[in-house]
Amino acid sequence: MINLNKNKGDGHQPLYEQIYNQIKLDIINGYLSPNERILGTRTLARMLDVSRNTVDRAYLQLTLEGYIESRKNAGFYVLELPKVFYTERKQILFDKRKIDEELLNRENIIYDLTNSSHTSNLFPKKEWKRHYIAALDQLELAEKLSSLQLFQGDIALRKEISRYLERIRGVVCHPRQIIITSGLQQSLDYLCQFLGKSKNVLMEEPSYPKAREIFVKNSWNISTEKVDNKGLDICNFSNEINIDMIYTTPSHQFPLGMIMPISRRQKLLEFAEQNDSFIIEDDYDSELRYYEKPVPALKSIDYPDRVIYLGTFSKILSPSFRMSYIVLPEQFTEDFLERFKMHNSTVNLINQIALANVLSSGDYDRLVRKMNHIFKKRYEAFQNGFDSFKVPIKVSHNVSGQYFLVNFPTKINQYEMIKRALDVGVKVYDTMQFWQEEAECPHEHLFLGFSKIELENIPDCIERLKKAWDIIEIEKS
Amino acid sequence: MINLNKNKGDGHQPLYEQIYNQIKLDIINGYLSPNERILGTRTLARMLDVSRNTVDRAYLQLTLEGYIESRKNAGFYVLELPKVFYTERKQILFDKRKIDEELLNRENIIYDLTNSSHTSNLFPKKEWKRHYIAALDQLELAEKLSSLQLFQGDIALRKEISRYLERIRGVVCHPRQIIITSGLQQSLDYLCQFLGKSKNVLMEEPSYPKAREIFVKNSWNISTEKVDNKGLDICNFSNEINIDMIYTTPSHQFPLGMIMPISRRQKLLEFAEQNDSFIIEDDYDSELRYYEKPVPALKSIDYPDRVIYLGTFSKILSPSFRMSYIVLPEQFTEDFLERFKMHNSTVNLINQIALANVLSSGDYDRLVRKMNHIFKKRYEAFQNGFDSFKVPIKVSHNVSGQYFLVNFPTKINQYEMIKRALDVGVKVYDTMQFWQEEAECPHEHLFLGFSKIELENIPDCIERLKKAWDIIEIEKS
Numbered sequence: 010m011i012n013l014n015k016n017k018g019d020g021h022q023p024l025y026e027q028i029y030n031q032i033k034l035d036i037i038n039g040y041l042s043p044n045e046r047i048l049g050t051r052t053l054a055r056m057l058d059v060s061r062n063t064v065d066r067a068y069l070q071l072t073l074e075g076y077i078e079s080r081k082n083a084g085f086y087v088l089e090l091p092k093v094f095y096t097e098r099k100q101i102l103f104d105k106r107k108i109d110e111e112l113l114n115r116e117n118i119i120y121d122l123t124n125s126s127h128t129s130n131l132f133p134k135k136e137w138k139r140h141y142i143a144a145l146d147q148l149e150l151a152e153k154l155s156s157l158q159l160f161q162g163d164i165a166l167r168k169e170i171s172r173y174l175e176r177i178r179g180v181v182c183h184p185r186q187i188i189i190t191s192g193l194q195q196s197l198d199y200l201c202q203f204l205g206k207s208k209n210v211l212m213e214e215p216s217y218p219k220a221r222e223i224f225v226k227n228s229w230n231i232s233t234e235k236v237d238n239k240g241l242d243i244c245n246f247s248n249e250i251n252i253d254m255i256y257t258t259p260s261h262q263f264p265l266g267m268i269m270p271i272s273r274r275q276k277l278l279e280f281a282e283q284n285d286s287f288i289i290e291d292d293y294d295s296e297l298r299y300y301e302k303p304v305p306a307l308k309s310i311d312y313p314d315r316v317i318y319l320g321t322f323s324k325i326l327s328p329s330f331r332m333s334y335i336v337l338p339e340q341f342t343e344d345f346l347e348r349f350k351m352h353n354s355t356v357n358l359i360n361q362i363a364l365a366n367v368l369s370s371g372d373y374d375r376l377v378r379k380m381n382h383i384f385k386k387r388y389e390a391f392q393n394g395f396d397s398f399k400v401p402i403k404v405s406h407n408v409s410g411q412y413f414l415v416n417f418p419t420k421i422n423q424y425e426m427i428k429r430a431l432d433v434g435v436k437v438y439d440t441m442q443f444w445q446e447e448a449e450c451p452h453e454h455l456f457l458g459f460s461k462i463e464l465e466n467i468p469d470c471i472e473r474l475k476k477a478w479d480i481i482e483i484e485k486s
Numbered sequence: 487m488i489n490l491n492k493n494k495g496d497g498h499q500p501l502y503e504q505i506y507n508q509i510k511l512d513i514i515n516g517y518l519s520p521n522e523r524i525l526g527t528r529t530l531a532r533m534l535d536v537s538r539n540t541v542d543r544a545y546l547q548l549t550l551e552g553y554i555e556s557r558k559n560a561g562f563y564v565l566e567l568p569k570v571f572y573t574e575r576k577q578i579l580f581d582k583r584k585i586d587e588e589l590l591n592r593e594n595i596i597y598d599l600t601n602s603s604h605t606s607n608l609f610p611k612k613e614w615k616r617h618y619i620a621a622l623d624q625l626e627l628a629e630k631l632s633s634l635q636l637f638q639g640d641i642a643l644r645k646e647i648s649r650y651l652e653r654i655r656g657v658v659c660h661p662r663q664i665i666i667t668s669g670l671q672q673s674l675d676y677l678c679q680f681l682g683k684s685k686n687v688l689m690e691e692p693s694y695p696k697a698r699e700i701f702v703k704n705s706w707n708i709s710t711e712k713v714d715n716k717g718l719d720i721c722n723f724s725n726e727i728n729i730d731m732i733y734t735t736p737s738h739q740f741p742l743g744m745i746m747p748i749s750r751r752q753k754l755l756e757f758a759e760q761n762d763s764f765i766i767e768d769d770y771d772s773e774l775r776y777y778e779k780p781v782p783a784l785k786s787i788d789y790p791d792r793v794i795y796l797g798t799f800s801k802i803l804s805p806s807f808r809m810s811y812i813v814l815p816e817q818f819t820e821d822f823l824e825r826f827k828m829h830n831s832t833v834n835l836i837n838q839i840a841l842a843n844v845l846s847s848g849d850y851d852r853l854v855r856k857m858n859h860i861f862k863k864r865y866e867a868f869q870n871g872f873d874s875f876k877v878p879i880k881v882s883h884n885v886s887g888q889y890f891l892v893n894f895p896t897k898i899n900q901y902e903m904i905k906r907a908l909d910v911g912v913k914v915y916d917t918m919q920f921w922q923e924e925a926e927c928p929h930e931h932l933f934l935g936f937s938k939i940e941l942e943n944i945p946d947c948i949e950r951l952k953k954a955w956d957i958i959e960i961e962k963s
Contacts, residue, residue: 070778070779073778074782088747125633126634128632141618151606151609155606155805155806156603156604156805158806191668192830269552270552275568331835355668355669357808
């Protein structure tokens with residue numbers, strides 16, 4: 010029996026849908042049996058006092074979905090459904106009450122000294138809005154936007170990046186060597202996939218754990234070489250296995266902060282050439298040098314064509330921006346593009362065009378200068394603040410970017426110090442996370458970022474840390 | 487000898503940079519030898535008639551980069567560089583003259599009957615611009631934007647997707663089960679990585695080659711099962727190996743276009759439950775059904791919690807938009823999130839918030855209706871046009887989405903027909919590309935998309951195809 014609600018109020022279901030739903034439920038619940046003939050459309054339409062079209066539409070939908078079938082000159086029949094349909098839904102393992110992660114992890118943090126978030130005033134909203142709207146209104150965009158784009162990303166952005174790299178990083182490359190990606194991890198993932206499975210990568214110790222994650226994911230074997238105060242020295246590396254790839258941060262070692270000198274850079278290139286290895290230069294924040302001019306990239310002296318350069322826009326625009334790029338060595342650019350020709354780009358096109366506009370307008374250079382200015386002041390506020398501690402805490406030198414290490418004069422329990430800071434509302438970070446061999450990690454360090462704290466809050470933050478950490482001085486005496 | 491250009495005209499290099507560059511070149515070129523003492527900063531400043539600060543800055547940069555070092559109370563000395571520095575750059579394999587791909591492939595195409603691009607008027611520029619600007623101005627965005635976001639994507643968008651899926655596709659899921667991705671291939675890639683290496687996937691024959699590419703990339707073994715006129719029938723599948731995953735397009739088989747009836751859907755779920763397999767439901771265009779209402783998703787009856795649902799925004803917004811999503815089964819949602827907790831999202835946050843606004847405002851539903859209206863008219867224009875051919879060419883029925891197959895009454899050479907069409911300026915596509923076993927591919931088909939051709943151009947396009955293809959009628963007679 011079909012009951013129709015013919016009121017056209019809120020939530021009113023179209024008549025054909027009501028008919029469709031009720032017959033469907035009758036079939037599922039077994040009130041209509043397999044091979045049973047159901048009422049003809051003319052008859053049902055008359056019974057329900059609706060147009061025949063309405064019933065036709067309901068029957069068509071039921072036919073399409075396989076609940077009934079039309080038999081030639083004989084009307085509509087119910088089809089057989091597998092018994093399994095009545096099986097009870099299995100116990101739900103997923104806890105629906107579980108709150109989304111966004112709402113969890115809300116510790117009582119007043120200042121988060123992370124390096125992976127920014128204070129909200131740093132995003133260049135005005136500039137971005139202007140260039141984004143300009144991009145939307147660009148005539149040629151309409152055509153591009155409606156097409157599936159090239160895997161390597163838009164040519165306008167790749168051209169601007171190549172100009173930028175030549176100007177700022179000393180890197181000369183053709184736009185064809187550039188691949189636009191959605192972040193460092195994706196860049197690394199493409200490279201691992203291109204170079205093959207179970208290869209051997211050499212990482213600096215310590216290094217960036219999110220890079221390590223991608224090597225692990227691709228089943229690469231990881232060797233490590235401890236850095237000294239000049240970064241990685243490839244001459245110290247003596248491993249029997251052949252190294253296919255070296256992952257390094259020559260212009261600002263992550264997380265220790267030193268610059269690799271020119272002689273070591275040359276030895277690294279020599280090693281790569283002799284051992285048929287490639288070097289991944291992760292140049293994650295080298296525009297951010299606020300005392301000197303940026304150190305030229307390793308890629309700028311890459312005579313053996315062995316360096317894969319990775320850049321990002323996260324540090325200047327925003328961490329949630331998700332735009333990065335790879336500069337490929339010339340020697341495998343064509344093979345790389347061929348390898349991924351069946352892959353779609355993962356980067357939104359309008360963003361690429363807008364970013365190209367940001368670069369070509371000179372706004373990007375202005376943003377870099379602004380960021381350097383802001384970060385310099387924040388860094389100096391921290392440095393001055395730590396000078397006033399009873400405990401002689403030293404802030405790591407050679408600072409650039411958005412973080413530094415604090416060096417305690419004595420062995421500390423990192424987790425204990427982190428907990429103490431958290432008790433006064435300040436979140437600081439351990440350095441263990443950066444070591445492959447945790448036992449190798451010096452205990453005197455903590456990792457502090459200053460991208461998410463406003464200049465005017467730094468004195469208060471320092472006061473809190475002072476309260477939290479001066480205790481070790483008392484304990485010592 | 488250092489020559490300074492002190493004119494402050496265009497392209498003027500700062501003085502310290504000129505000093506830095508000239509000393510650096512002298513070291514590289516061997517005019518200054520290792521361990522040679524260079525002029526003191528005071529002396530050089532006097533000689534060049536510049537401030538001592540300027541020289542200090544140049545020397546600091548040279549020191550930082552490892553060209554010189556300061557020795558205690560003894561001034562600055564040139565450091566030794568490895569000999570390899572003078573090696574000639576290897577022959578450049580990369581052909582700089584090679585034009586970017588964008589400029590290549592410009593065949594003489596008047597109408598491109600692809601399904602992966604749109605006519606440029608289809609992008610809802612006005613609506614997108616409004617919601618994008620609103621997103622930028624949303625107060626809470628500033629905070630989110632400056633933080634590294636969650637791997638799974640923003641909660642606002644995930645909530646809107648879960649509402650949309652319930653309303654339009656009958657899928658009930660928690661926002662926690664949703665992962666925002668940059669496209670179908672990335673969705674598949676995450677899933678392959680989560681489920682492990684060298685698993686066995688069953689694909690429909692024919693199927694989507696860009697999906698196949700991801701399985702191949704992850705070293706998965708691919709089995710195929712030929713679809714019949716009701717899509718995949720899992721009961722026909724008899725393979726000795728255990729199937730871990732089934733990739734299917736139940737609501738609109740790609741590329742043949744049929745709908746899998748309810749009885750086969752149930753059998754598929756039963757199979758997955760009994761064999762401990764998962765089903766990937768690629769629901770790529772099921773909103774686009776312009777004669778009937780959309781068929782409910784397989785996921786909507788997923789009682790054994792075995793279906794991984796994949797959706798995309800490419801078909802309604804634009805192919806270059808790069809936003810898609812996964813709905814995970816409840817049973818492995820937590821493990822999946824744990825597995826990727828060290829991974830960053832690849833999707834730009836502002837776009838996510840703007841898209842959430844498009845969905846919540848009702849504009850998305852309006853866009854779907856608009857697209858259905860436009861595509862319906864285009865499809866009917868093609869259907870009517872083909873009816874006028876001498877050769878009885880049939881357009882595949884059950885049409886929805888943005889493409890159809892044309893069925894010739896006789897065996898054709900696909901490449902020959904494509905070439906003939908191209909000769910009159912129309913690009914059509916073969917169906918071989920969709921078959922794993924090319925020999926299995928029927929020869930009577932061609933693949934035509936109508937997302938990139940305007941309604942008013944369809945009659946002219948048909949006339950051209952008529953000219954190109956009517957020949958086979960003549961050849962037959």
